[in-house]
Amino acid sequence: MGDPWLSAYDAALRVARKAGAVIRDAGEKEIKVCTKSSTVDLVTKTDERVEKIIIGALREQFPDHCFIGEESVAKGEPCNLTDKPTWIIDPVDGTTNFVHGFPFVAVSIAFAVNKELEFGVVYSCLENKMYRGRNGKGAFCDDEKIEVSDVKDIHKSIIISEHGTDRSCEKVEKIFSTMKKILCIPVHGLRGSGTAATNMCLVACGAVEAFFEIGIHCWDIAAGAVIVKEAGGVLLDVNGGPFDLMSRRMVSANNMVIAERIIKEIEIFPADRDDAPIKKITKFCKK
Incomplete structure:
Protein backbone atom coordinates (compact mmCIF):
# COMPACT_ATOMS: atom_id res chain seq x y z
CA MET A 1 0.00 0.00 0.00
CA GLY A 2 1.27 3.46 -0.88
CA ASP A 3 1.55 6.42 1.46
CA PRO A 4 -2.12 7.41 1.96
CA TRP A 5 -1.52 10.98 3.12
CA LEU A 6 1.53 11.99 1.06
CA SER A 7 -0.53 14.09 -1.35
CA ALA A 8 -2.16 15.90 1.59
CA TYR A 9 1.24 16.53 3.17
CA ASP A 10 2.65 17.92 -0.08
CA ALA A 11 -0.44 20.12 -0.48
CA ALA A 12 0.06 21.49 3.04
CA LEU A 13 3.65 22.48 2.28
CA ARG A 14 2.63 24.22 -0.94
CA VAL A 15 -0.26 26.18 0.53
CA ALA A 16 1.76 27.14 3.64
CA ARG A 17 4.40 28.77 1.43
CA LYS A 18 1.72 30.50 -0.62
CA ALA A 19 0.03 31.79 2.54
CA GLY A 20 3.36 32.95 3.96
CA ALA A 21 4.05 34.97 0.82
CA VAL A 22 0.67 36.70 1.19
CA ILE A 23 1.49 37.58 4.81
CA ARG A 24 4.92 38.96 3.89
CA ASP A 25 3.47 41.04 1.08
CA ALA A 26 0.59 42.46 3.12
CA GLY A 27 0.92 46.23 3.22
CA GLU A 28 -0.15 48.68 5.87
CA LYS A 29 -3.57 49.03 4.24
CA GLU A 30 -4.23 45.39 5.20
CA ILE A 31 -3.59 45.97 8.89
CA LYS A 32 -7.09 47.03 9.83
CA VAL A 33 -7.21 45.64 13.33
CA CYS A 34 -10.31 44.04 14.85
CA THR A 35 -10.67 42.50 18.28
CA LYS A 36 -12.42 39.24 19.12
CA SER A 37 -12.72 37.92 22.68
CA SER A 38 -10.89 40.90 24.23
CA THR A 39 -9.05 44.10 23.32
CA VAL A 40 -5.82 42.11 23.01
CA ASP A 41 -7.28 39.24 20.95
CA LEU A 42 -6.59 40.65 17.50
CA VAL A 43 -7.56 39.73 13.96
CA THR A 44 -6.78 41.48 10.68
CA LYS A 45 -8.04 41.35 7.13
CA THR A 46 -4.94 39.29 6.35
CA ASP A 47 -5.87 36.57 8.86
CA GLU A 48 -9.25 36.15 7.19
CA ARG A 49 -7.91 36.33 3.64
CA VAL A 50 -5.13 33.83 4.29
CA GLU A 51 -7.50 31.35 5.90
CA LYS A 52 -9.76 31.54 2.84
CA ILE A 53 -6.76 30.89 0.58
CA ILE A 54 -5.65 27.87 2.62
CA ILE A 55 -9.06 26.27 3.04
CA GLY A 56 -10.05 27.04 -0.54
CA ALA A 57 -6.95 25.37 -1.99
CA LEU A 58 -7.22 22.31 0.25
CA ARG A 59 -10.97 21.90 -0.19
CA GLU A 60 -10.58 21.96 -3.97
CA GLN A 61 -8.16 19.03 -3.76
CA PHE A 62 -9.84 17.23 -0.84
CA PRO A 63 -13.57 18.04 -0.99
CA ASP A 64 -14.57 15.32 1.50
CA HIS A 65 -12.28 16.53 4.27
CA CYS A 66 -13.29 18.58 7.32
CA PHE A 67 -11.73 21.88 8.41
CA ILE A 68 -11.14 23.65 11.71
CA GLY A 69 -9.85 27.18 11.12
CA GLU A 70 -9.28 29.87 13.72
CA GLU A 71 -11.22 32.57 11.91
CA SER A 72 -14.01 30.19 10.86
CA VAL A 73 -14.52 29.15 14.47
CA ALA A 74 -14.54 32.80 15.54
CA LYS A 75 -17.47 33.30 13.15
CA GLY A 76 -19.42 30.43 14.66
CA GLU A 77 -18.25 27.33 12.80
CA PRO A 78 -17.98 24.18 14.99
CA CYS A 79 -14.67 23.10 16.49
CA ASN A 80 -15.29 19.38 16.67
CA LEU A 81 -12.57 16.86 15.92
CA THR A 82 -14.14 13.71 14.48
CA ASP A 83 -12.73 10.54 12.93
CA LYS A 84 -12.94 12.09 9.46
CA PRO A 85 -9.79 13.51 7.83
CA THR A 86 -9.56 17.00 9.34
CA TRP A 87 -7.35 20.01 8.69
CA ILE A 88 -6.58 22.25 11.70
CA ILE A 89 -5.44 25.69 10.56
CA ASP A 90 -4.08 28.87 12.09
CA PRO A 91 -3.59 31.22 9.12
CA VAL A 92 -1.57 33.84 11.00
CA ASP A 93 -0.20 32.57 14.31
CA GLY A 94 1.17 35.67 15.97
CA THR A 95 -1.34 38.26 14.77
CA THR A 96 -0.25 40.75 17.44
CA ASN A 97 3.35 40.34 16.22
CA PHE A 98 2.15 40.89 12.64
CA VAL A 99 0.32 44.08 13.60
CA HIS A 100 3.36 45.48 15.42
CA GLY A 101 6.05 44.28 13.00
CA PHE A 102 7.56 41.92 15.56
CA PRO A 103 9.34 39.36 13.38
CA PHE A 104 7.73 36.05 14.41
CA VAL A 105 4.63 35.12 12.44
CA ALA A 106 3.73 31.60 11.36
CA VAL A 107 1.30 29.67 9.20
CA SER A 108 0.26 26.52 11.06
CA ILE A 109 -1.42 23.59 9.29
CA ALA A 110 -2.07 20.18 10.86
CA PHE A 111 -3.90 17.12 9.59
CA ALA A 112 -5.68 14.50 11.71
CA VAL A 113 -7.41 11.21 10.92
CA ASN A 114 -9.38 9.19 13.50
CA LYS A 115 -8.63 12.02 15.93
CA GLU A 116 -4.89 11.30 15.62
CA LEU A 117 -2.49 13.90 14.24
CA GLU A 118 -0.79 12.62 11.08
CA PHE A 119 1.41 15.59 10.18
CA GLY A 120 2.08 19.21 10.94
CA VAL A 121 3.57 22.11 8.99
CA VAL A 122 4.67 25.41 10.55
CA TYR A 123 6.00 28.03 8.16
CA SER A 124 7.74 30.86 10.02
CA CYS A 125 7.19 33.12 7.08
CA LEU A 126 9.19 36.21 8.08
CA GLU A 127 12.21 34.00 8.86
CA ASN A 128 11.48 31.85 5.77
CA LYS A 129 11.82 28.64 7.80
CA MET A 130 9.63 25.62 7.08
CA TYR A 131 9.21 23.28 10.04
CA ARG A 132 7.48 19.98 9.35
CA GLY A 133 6.83 16.62 10.92
CA ARG A 134 5.03 13.42 9.93
CA ASN A 135 3.86 10.68 12.23
CA GLY A 136 6.71 8.16 12.42
CA LYS A 137 8.88 9.95 9.86
CA GLY A 138 10.81 12.53 11.88
CA ALA A 139 10.87 16.31 12.07
CA PHE A 140 12.69 18.81 9.87
CA CYS A 141 13.45 22.50 9.48
CA ASP A 142 13.68 23.01 5.74
CA ASP A 143 15.74 19.95 4.71
CA GLU A 144 17.62 19.50 7.99
CA LYS A 145 16.49 16.89 10.49
CA ILE A 146 15.86 18.40 13.92
CA GLU A 147 15.90 16.97 17.43
CA VAL A 148 15.12 18.26 20.91
CA SER A 149 17.97 19.17 23.24
CA ASP A 150 19.48 16.59 25.60
CA VAL A 151 19.40 18.87 28.65
CA LYS A 152 17.98 17.19 31.77
CA ASP A 153 19.16 19.70 34.36
CA LYS A 264 5.31 21.28 39.73
CA GLU A 265 5.37 25.08 39.43
CA ILE A 266 2.35 25.72 37.17
CA GLU A 267 -0.63 27.40 38.82
CA ILE A 268 -3.60 26.04 36.89
CA PHE A 269 -6.64 28.15 36.04
CA PRO A 270 -9.76 27.21 34.04
CA ALA A 271 -10.09 27.59 30.27
CA ASP A 272 -13.13 26.51 28.25
CA ARG A 273 -12.38 23.58 25.95
CA ASP A 274 -12.22 24.19 22.21
CA ASP A 275 -14.91 21.57 21.66
CA ALA A 276 -17.27 23.16 24.20
CA PRO A 277 -20.59 24.53 22.86
CA ILE A 278 -20.08 27.27 20.28
CA LYS A 279 -19.79 30.85 21.45
CA LYS A 280 -19.87 33.21 18.50
CA ILE A 281 -17.34 35.99 18.98
CA THR A 282 -18.30 39.55 18.08
CA LYS A 283 -15.58 41.57 16.36
CA PHE A 284 -14.90 45.24 16.99
CA CYS A 285 -12.84 47.03 14.37
CA LYS A 286 -10.90 50.24 14.06
CA LYS A 287 -8.30 51.56 11.69
Whole structure:
Protein backbone atom coordinates (compact mmCIF):
# COMPACT_ATOMS: atom_id res chain seq x y z
CA MET A 1 0.00 0.00 0.00
CA GLY A 2 1.27 3.46 -0.88
CA ASP A 3 1.55 6.42 1.46
CA PRO A 4 -2.12 7.41 1.96
CA TRP A 5 -1.52 10.98 3.12
CA LEU A 6 1.53 11.99 1.06
CA SER A 7 -0.53 14.09 -1.35
CA ALA A 8 -2.16 15.90 1.59
CA TYR A 9 1.24 16.53 3.17
CA ASP A 10 2.65 17.92 -0.08
CA ALA A 11 -0.44 20.12 -0.48
CA ALA A 12 0.06 21.49 3.04
CA LEU A 13 3.65 22.48 2.28
CA ARG A 14 2.63 24.22 -0.94
CA VAL A 15 -0.26 26.18 0.53
CA ALA A 16 1.76 27.14 3.64
CA ARG A 17 4.40 28.77 1.43
CA LYS A 18 1.72 30.50 -0.62
CA ALA A 19 0.03 31.79 2.54
CA GLY A 20 3.36 32.95 3.96
CA ALA A 21 4.05 34.97 0.82
CA VAL A 22 0.67 36.70 1.19
CA ILE A 23 1.49 37.58 4.81
CA ARG A 24 4.92 38.96 3.89
CA ASP A 25 3.47 41.04 1.08
CA ALA A 26 0.59 42.46 3.12
CA GLY A 27 0.92 46.23 3.22
CA GLU A 28 -0.15 48.68 5.87
CA LYS A 29 -3.57 49.03 4.24
CA GLU A 30 -4.23 45.39 5.20
CA ILE A 31 -3.59 45.97 8.89
CA LYS A 32 -7.09 47.03 9.83
CA VAL A 33 -7.21 45.64 13.33
CA CYS A 34 -10.31 44.04 14.85
CA THR A 35 -10.67 42.50 18.28
CA LYS A 36 -12.42 39.24 19.12
CA SER A 37 -12.72 37.92 22.68
CA SER A 38 -10.89 40.90 24.23
CA THR A 39 -9.05 44.10 23.32
CA VAL A 40 -5.82 42.11 23.01
CA ASP A 41 -7.28 39.24 20.95
CA LEU A 42 -6.59 40.65 17.50
CA VAL A 43 -7.56 39.73 13.96
CA THR A 44 -6.78 41.48 10.68
CA LYS A 45 -8.04 41.35 7.13
CA THR A 46 -4.94 39.29 6.35
CA ASP A 47 -5.87 36.57 8.86
CA GLU A 48 -9.25 36.15 7.19
CA ARG A 49 -7.91 36.33 3.64
CA VAL A 50 -5.13 33.83 4.29
CA GLU A 51 -7.50 31.35 5.90
CA LYS A 52 -9.76 31.54 2.84
CA ILE A 53 -6.76 30.89 0.58
CA ILE A 54 -5.65 27.87 2.62
CA ILE A 55 -9.06 26.27 3.04
CA GLY A 56 -10.05 27.04 -0.54
CA ALA A 57 -6.95 25.37 -1.99
CA LEU A 58 -7.22 22.31 0.25
CA ARG A 59 -10.97 21.90 -0.19
CA GLU A 60 -10.58 21.96 -3.97
CA GLN A 61 -8.16 19.03 -3.76
CA PHE A 62 -9.84 17.23 -0.84
CA PRO A 63 -13.57 18.04 -0.99
CA ASP A 64 -14.57 15.32 1.50
CA HIS A 65 -12.28 16.53 4.27
CA CYS A 66 -13.29 18.58 7.32
CA PHE A 67 -11.73 21.88 8.41
CA ILE A 68 -11.14 23.65 11.71
CA GLY A 69 -9.85 27.18 11.12
CA GLU A 70 -9.28 29.87 13.72
CA GLU A 71 -11.22 32.57 11.91
CA SER A 72 -14.01 30.19 10.86
CA VAL A 73 -14.52 29.15 14.47
CA ALA A 74 -14.54 32.80 15.54
CA LYS A 75 -17.47 33.30 13.15
CA GLY A 76 -19.42 30.43 14.66
CA GLU A 77 -18.25 27.33 12.80
CA PRO A 78 -17.98 24.18 14.99
CA CYS A 79 -14.67 23.10 16.49
CA ASN A 80 -15.29 19.38 16.67
CA LEU A 81 -12.57 16.86 15.92
CA THR A 82 -14.14 13.71 14.48
CA ASP A 83 -12.73 10.54 12.93
CA LYS A 84 -12.94 12.09 9.46
CA PRO A 85 -9.79 13.51 7.83
CA THR A 86 -9.56 17.00 9.34
CA TRP A 87 -7.35 20.01 8.69
CA ILE A 88 -6.58 22.25 11.70
CA ILE A 89 -5.44 25.69 10.56
CA ASP A 90 -4.08 28.87 12.09
CA PRO A 91 -3.59 31.22 9.12
CA VAL A 92 -1.57 33.84 11.00
CA ASP A 93 -0.20 32.57 14.31
CA GLY A 94 1.17 35.67 15.97
CA THR A 95 -1.34 38.26 14.77
CA THR A 96 -0.25 40.75 17.44
CA ASN A 97 3.35 40.34 16.22
CA PHE A 98 2.15 40.89 12.64
CA VAL A 99 0.32 44.08 13.60
CA HIS A 100 3.36 45.48 15.42
CA GLY A 101 6.05 44.28 13.00
CA PHE A 102 7.56 41.92 15.56
CA PRO A 103 9.34 39.36 13.38
CA PHE A 104 7.73 36.05 14.41
CA VAL A 105 4.63 35.12 12.44
CA ALA A 106 3.73 31.60 11.36
CA VAL A 107 1.30 29.67 9.20
CA SER A 108 0.26 26.52 11.06
CA ILE A 109 -1.42 23.59 9.29
CA ALA A 110 -2.07 20.18 10.86
CA PHE A 111 -3.90 17.12 9.59
CA ALA A 112 -5.68 14.50 11.71
CA VAL A 113 -7.41 11.21 10.92
CA ASN A 114 -9.38 9.19 13.50
CA LYS A 115 -8.63 12.02 15.93
CA GLU A 116 -4.89 11.30 15.62
CA LEU A 117 -2.49 13.90 14.24
CA GLU A 118 -0.79 12.62 11.08
CA PHE A 119 1.41 15.59 10.18
CA GLY A 120 2.08 19.21 10.94
CA VAL A 121 3.57 22.11 8.99
CA VAL A 122 4.67 25.41 10.55
CA TYR A 123 6.00 28.03 8.16
CA SER A 124 7.74 30.86 10.02
CA CYS A 125 7.19 33.12 7.08
CA LEU A 126 9.19 36.21 8.08
CA GLU A 127 12.21 34.00 8.86
CA ASN A 128 11.48 31.85 5.77
CA LYS A 129 11.82 28.64 7.80
CA MET A 130 9.63 25.62 7.08
CA TYR A 131 9.21 23.28 10.04
CA ARG A 132 7.48 19.98 9.35
CA GLY A 133 6.83 16.62 10.92
CA ARG A 134 5.03 13.42 9.93
CA ASN A 135 3.86 10.68 12.23
CA GLY A 136 6.71 8.16 12.42
CA LYS A 137 8.88 9.95 9.86
CA GLY A 138 10.81 12.53 11.88
CA ALA A 139 10.87 16.31 12.07
CA PHE A 140 12.69 18.81 9.87
CA CYS A 141 13.45 22.50 9.48
CA ASP A 142 13.68 23.01 5.74
CA ASP A 143 15.74 19.95 4.71
CA GLU A 144 17.62 19.50 7.99
CA LYS A 145 16.49 16.89 10.49
CA ILE A 146 15.86 18.40 13.92
CA GLU A 147 15.90 16.97 17.43
CA VAL A 148 15.12 18.26 20.91
CA SER A 149 17.97 19.17 23.24
CA ASP A 150 19.48 16.59 25.60
CA VAL A 151 19.40 18.87 28.65
CA LYS A 152 17.98 17.19 31.77
CA ASP A 153 19.16 19.70 34.36
CA ILE A 154 16.34 22.23 34.78
CA HIS A 155 18.89 24.82 35.95
CA LYS A 156 20.48 24.73 32.48
CA SER A 157 17.23 25.18 30.57
CA ILE A 158 15.41 27.95 28.75
CA ILE A 159 11.63 27.83 29.10
CA ILE A 160 9.06 29.52 26.85
CA SER A 161 5.59 30.67 27.84
CA GLU A 162 3.05 33.31 26.77
CA HIS A 163 0.56 35.58 28.54
CA GLY A 164 -2.50 34.70 26.46
CA THR A 165 -5.39 37.04 25.67
CA ASP A 166 -7.42 36.73 28.87
CA ARG A 167 -6.22 39.63 31.00
CA SER A 168 -8.46 39.15 34.02
CA CYS A 169 -6.47 40.00 37.15
CA GLU A 170 -6.93 36.54 38.67
CA LYS A 171 -5.50 34.76 35.65
CA VAL A 172 -2.69 37.24 35.09
CA GLU A 173 -1.65 36.84 38.72
CA LYS A 174 -1.48 33.05 38.29
CA ILE A 175 0.50 33.40 35.05
CA PHE A 176 3.09 35.68 36.60
CA SER A 177 3.24 33.69 39.81
CA THR A 178 4.07 30.61 37.72
CA MET A 179 6.72 32.52 35.78
CA LYS A 180 8.26 33.81 39.01
CA LYS A 181 8.46 30.31 40.49
CA ILE A 182 10.07 28.91 37.33
CA LEU A 183 12.59 31.77 37.14
CA CYS A 184 13.47 31.20 40.79
CA ILE A 185 14.21 27.47 40.33
CA PRO A 186 16.40 29.04 38.75
CA VAL A 187 16.47 28.42 35.01
CA HIS A 188 18.73 30.05 32.44
CA GLY A 189 15.87 32.14 31.08
CA LEU A 190 12.19 32.56 30.33
CA ARG A 191 11.23 33.59 26.80
CA GLY A 192 8.29 34.04 24.45
CA SER A 193 8.14 34.59 20.68
CA GLY A 194 4.48 35.59 20.61
CA THR A 195 3.46 32.55 18.55
CA ALA A 196 2.73 29.15 20.04
CA ALA A 197 3.53 27.34 16.79
CA THR A 198 6.99 28.91 16.65
CA ASN A 199 7.55 28.25 20.36
CA MET A 200 6.92 24.54 19.81
CA CYS A 201 9.30 24.48 16.87
CA LEU A 202 11.98 26.04 19.07
CA VAL A 203 11.49 23.13 21.48
CA ALA A 204 11.70 20.69 18.57
CA CYS A 205 14.97 22.07 17.23
CA GLY A 206 16.64 22.19 20.64
CA ALA A 207 16.83 25.97 21.05
CA VAL A 208 14.75 25.81 24.24
CA GLU A 209 13.80 22.98 26.56
CA ALA A 210 10.06 23.54 27.04
CA PHE A 211 6.98 25.55 26.21
CA PHE A 212 3.82 25.65 28.31
CA GLU A 213 0.62 27.66 28.21
CA ILE A 214 -2.98 27.66 29.41
CA GLY A 215 -5.54 29.33 27.14
CA ILE A 216 -4.11 28.37 23.76
CA HIS A 217 -6.28 26.76 21.07
CA CYS A 218 -6.01 23.58 19.03
CA TRP A 219 -5.07 25.51 15.87
CA ASP A 220 -2.16 27.13 17.75
CA ILE A 221 -0.53 23.84 18.74
CA ALA A 222 -1.75 20.97 16.51
CA ALA A 223 1.02 21.24 13.91
CA GLY A 224 3.66 21.97 16.54
CA ALA A 225 2.59 18.93 18.55
CA VAL A 226 3.51 16.61 15.68
CA ILE A 227 6.82 18.37 15.13
CA VAL A 228 7.80 18.20 18.83
CA LYS A 229 6.84 14.52 19.08
CA GLU A 230 8.74 13.60 15.92
CA ALA A 231 11.79 15.53 17.16
CA GLY A 232 11.85 13.29 20.25
CA GLY A 233 9.99 15.54 22.66
CA VAL A 234 7.05 14.96 24.98
CA LEU A 235 3.55 16.45 25.27
CA LEU A 236 1.55 16.56 28.50
CA ASP A 237 -1.36 18.31 30.14
CA VAL A 238 -0.32 20.98 32.63
CA ASN A 239 -1.49 18.64 35.42
CA GLY A 240 0.85 15.90 34.23
CA GLY A 241 -1.84 13.85 32.52
CA PRO A 242 -2.08 12.93 28.82
CA PHE A 243 -1.97 15.67 26.20
CA ASP A 244 -5.46 16.64 25.01
CA LEU A 245 -5.52 18.77 21.86
CA MET A 246 -8.88 20.34 22.74
CA SER A 247 -8.14 21.14 26.39
CA ARG A 248 -6.41 24.49 25.76
CA ARG A 249 -3.57 23.58 28.13
CA MET A 250 -0.26 21.98 27.33
CA VAL A 251 3.35 21.40 28.23
CA SER A 252 5.75 20.45 25.45
CA ALA A 253 9.29 19.61 26.45
CA ASN A 254 12.49 17.91 25.37
CA ASN A 255 12.02 15.12 27.93
CA MET A 256 9.89 13.99 30.89
CA VAL A 257 12.46 15.19 33.46
CA ILE A 258 12.10 18.82 32.36
CA ALA A 259 8.34 18.55 31.78
CA GLU A 260 7.59 17.11 35.20
CA ARG A 261 9.77 19.70 36.95
CA ILE A 262 7.93 22.57 35.25
CA ILE A 263 4.53 21.06 36.00
CA LYS A 264 5.31 21.28 39.73
CA GLU A 265 5.37 25.08 39.43
CA ILE A 266 2.35 25.72 37.17
CA GLU A 267 -0.63 27.40 38.82
CA ILE A 268 -3.60 26.04 36.89
CA PHE A 269 -6.64 28.15 36.04
CA PRO A 270 -9.76 27.21 34.04
CA ALA A 271 -10.09 27.59 30.27
CA ASP A 272 -13.13 26.51 28.25
CA ARG A 273 -12.38 23.58 25.95
CA ASP A 274 -12.22 24.19 22.21
CA ASP A 275 -14.91 21.57 21.66
CA ALA A 276 -17.27 23.16 24.20
CA PRO A 277 -20.59 24.53 22.86
CA ILE A 278 -20.08 27.27 20.28
CA LYS A 279 -19.79 30.85 21.45
CA LYS A 280 -19.87 33.21 18.50
CA ILE A 281 -17.34 35.99 18.98
CA THR A 282 -18.30 39.55 18.08
CA LYS A 283 -15.58 41.57 16.36
CA PHE A 284 -14.90 45.24 16.99
CA CYS A 285 -12.84 47.03 14.37
CA LYS A 286 -10.90 50.24 14.06
CA LYS A 287 -8.30 51.56 11.69
